[in-house]
Every structure is written in C-alpha cells, then in structure tokens.
Amino acid sequence: MKKYTQWEASLFELIRRTSVDLPADVEQALRRAHKTEKKDSRARWVLETVLENVQKARDNDAPLCQDTGSLIFYFQVPVGFDTNFLAAVTRMAVARATRFGYLRQNTIDSLTGESCETNVAHGAPIFYFEQCARTTVDVRLLMKGGGCENVGRQYSLPCVDLNAGRDLDGVRRCVLDAIISAQGNGCAPGILGVCIGGDRATGYECSKTQFLRKLDDRSSVKVLGRLEERILKDAKQLDIGPMGFGGNTTLLGVKIGSLSRLPASFFVTVSYMCWAFRRRGALLSVRGGFKKWL
C-alpha cells in the first residue's frame, strides 16, 4: 500500500504543478515578446495580463487556465515494467487532482453529453508508454486546452489552393495557412508543433510530441531547424498578434518533426498550443518516488 501511495502522490504533484506553473522558458518568451509590443497597444495589454496571470496562478496555487485540457502522459519505463499499473495509479492521481480543483471536470461522454466527475473515462487521460533501457521512470505531461486543439489542421500535399507542392516549400505554405486560419482563436501567441509525413493518426501524434521540446531549442535536423526559423520569421509579419488583436507576437515558437510516409501520401499536420503552454516532466524511481523535475 505504501508503494502505491507514493506513486499517486508523485503523479498528483506533477499534475498540480503542470496546471498552476507555466514553464520558465515559456514565461521568458512571453516577457521578451511583451517588450517588443508598442506602449498602450492592445498587444501589450494582452501580454501584460497574461504575465500577471502566470504569477497569480502560482501565488494562488490554482489553474493557469480554466480549460485544463486533454491530459497527455508520456512515460518512458524500464523494460518489462508494469504499464497497466502505471496507468491505474495515474488515473487515481487525475481523479484526485480533479477533486482538489487543479483540473476542471473536463471530460464529456460524446454520446450522452454527460460530464464525467473524475476526468477518468474512455480515452481520458491519454497515455503513451515506451520501454527503454533505463532504471527510472521518465514522465512528461502536456495539458492541451480545447480552444487551441480546435484550430489544429492537417493538409495533404499537393494542395492546389495554396499552390503547395510536395516539397518543403509546400510544407511552409501549409503551415502559414494554418497560422492565418487560426488567427488569435487558439489563444495566440501560440506554439506550433508540425509533423511532415506519417499517416493521419501518427501525423497528429508526432506534431504533439514536438511540444515536449524546449522553446529555445532547434531541430537537430539542420533543414528542419532552418524551416522552423523561417516560419517563425514569416509569422512575425502577419500582424495577427496576441489574441488576434494585431501586433508582432503571433507565435512564440515553431517545432517541426518528420516521419516516413507512403509514396501516395504526403501529410503536413499542424497542432497549435496556446500561450498557456502547460508542460512538465518528472523523473521517478521505479517505486514511484519523486527524484527531480525535468
């Protein structure tokens, strides 16, 4: 029983902190952006409110945003580790975090429209498990709200409307189109996760794992790193700005990954993360003890 409690406590703490504490790299990017917007502008006002909100959430120990989102857990575990057990204790921690108000009752039965009291239901939370040669458990949590999830897009190249061919410039055109279509509706300034290739399902999956990367990193694949920078530069000129009120800061980051594809398919998948980019990781012992934040 002791072992069990320790797991639940560690995972509960991960959820709590993810919900109330914006990662330092994101806050820094918001601070930098704030300085670039004109005095008395709507853009600056939005970023000022956002920064105040980030501080208040920490001080109040309460959710940054009331949409506490889809909970996406990424686990790396030692080979042979019991992942069913891990899923079970994580569900317990989710139910507890909901009871304590760190998560909103945010899970709806798609057929009946009924709201679930615990956020533990069919397909919620979301789990990815990977067995690796390691002796500890690495867990990462993304909380992704519905407003930004709704503005995600998937394209199939070639795309005649955008004059986008089956090459990286075609990819760039799709991503620009996604930014323009989203406007401020995904709670700009946002962060884009992009996947080039894959199938329709793995494309979205890979686009979201890009959100596990730090804002200031750059793809280790040289050409993707260049494409990330180019799109970020292009986006600056669109004048969509925070909340779509106009301004320089339309995006805080662009992260691109790729998967192989079938000869006949060429998908470009874009996931949008709102400024309330809730991402945390923790290193746990195989007994569930908390070791450190990642």
Add this chain to the structure above:
Amino acid sequence: MAIASLRKLEYPFTPEQVGSLRTGQFVWVSGLVYTARDRMHKYLFDGGKSPVDLKNSAIYHCGPVVVRKEGNWVVRAAGPTTSLREEPYLPRIIKEHGVRVIIGKGSMGRETEKACVEGGCVYLHAVGGAAQVLAGKVVAVKDVYFGSEFGLAEAMWALEIKDFPAIVAIDSRGRSLMKKIQSTSRMIGRKLMETDRFEV
C-alpha cells in the same frame, strides 16, 4: 496599466451605455453576469426556458473551475471560452432574450455582428487563458442553475464581477475589430507564400 480610452460599463447595462461603446476600446465591466457555454446555448436556442430574465443582461462565455468550500462556491479559474462555437445559436438568443452584452474570446461571424446591430448589443473580448486574473474579478457567486444537469463547467453561474477587463470586439454598429486584422493577415500571408521559396 493606464489606458486613455478606458471605459467603464456597469450593471444594469442600458442601451445608452452599451450604444456608446466603440470597437477597439478597453472596457472594465462591473455587476451581474451569467455564464453560458455550449450546453446552455443549445438549450436556449431549442426554446428552453431561461432560469433568469436575460433582458439587458450580460452573458459570459465561460466554463469556470468551481469548488465547494465550507458550504460556499469558490471560483478557482474563470477565463473566457471560444465564442465562435456559439455562432449558430447566439444571434437568436440575443434577439429573443434581449441580451445586451456578450463577453467571450475569439472572432465571431456575420450573424452575431447583425444581431449586435439589431439588438443594440456588444461583444467584448477578454484575454483568453487569463483564468486567474479574471477569477480575481469575481467578487461573489450569486447562484447556479443547471449544475447537476449540465455539469459544473456547462452550468449557468450568476457571478458578480468588478472591473473585469475586456476589449470591444464588435460594437452595436456591427464594426468588428478582428475582421480587419483577418483580411490584412490573409493578404500578407498570400504574399509571403509567393516570395523567397524555401529550398533544401
């Protein structure tokens, strides 16, 4: 932040008060507002009876995090939700119930613009994601309706707010702040697509 154009909007929301607001202005709203989101909009649109009189009222597109503490409701987070999802329902609700103020986030469609003109209503945009700043503007939870039927996020909460910050996104003349930004960004985007091809 000191803003020269700051306007105050106070309950009860009169046609004169609301009619004088202009797109792009900063507003502080005070008084009674009712939260409503997807379930509530569909319910009212389908002819469901409103538990409160919505004439001259403010509807806030928000699904708050609310917890029970020592017998009282406490709002723990209360930012706006995307208003565009209510576009099919909202114009009828504004018209039939005489709603005077809508608070939400994101762009709205032509039908809401029309309803704002016809009904003398405004659409105010709050900062999306600013759940803590905005929860701090809630001074009292007056009541809750449909809590057990719709769930706590979808319920209609009667909240008293004080100096709640927002921007006029559609005024009662139907002028839209975001529409202009949308068309400009589309134009710039088209140009960017056609310049300086990205090569491997």
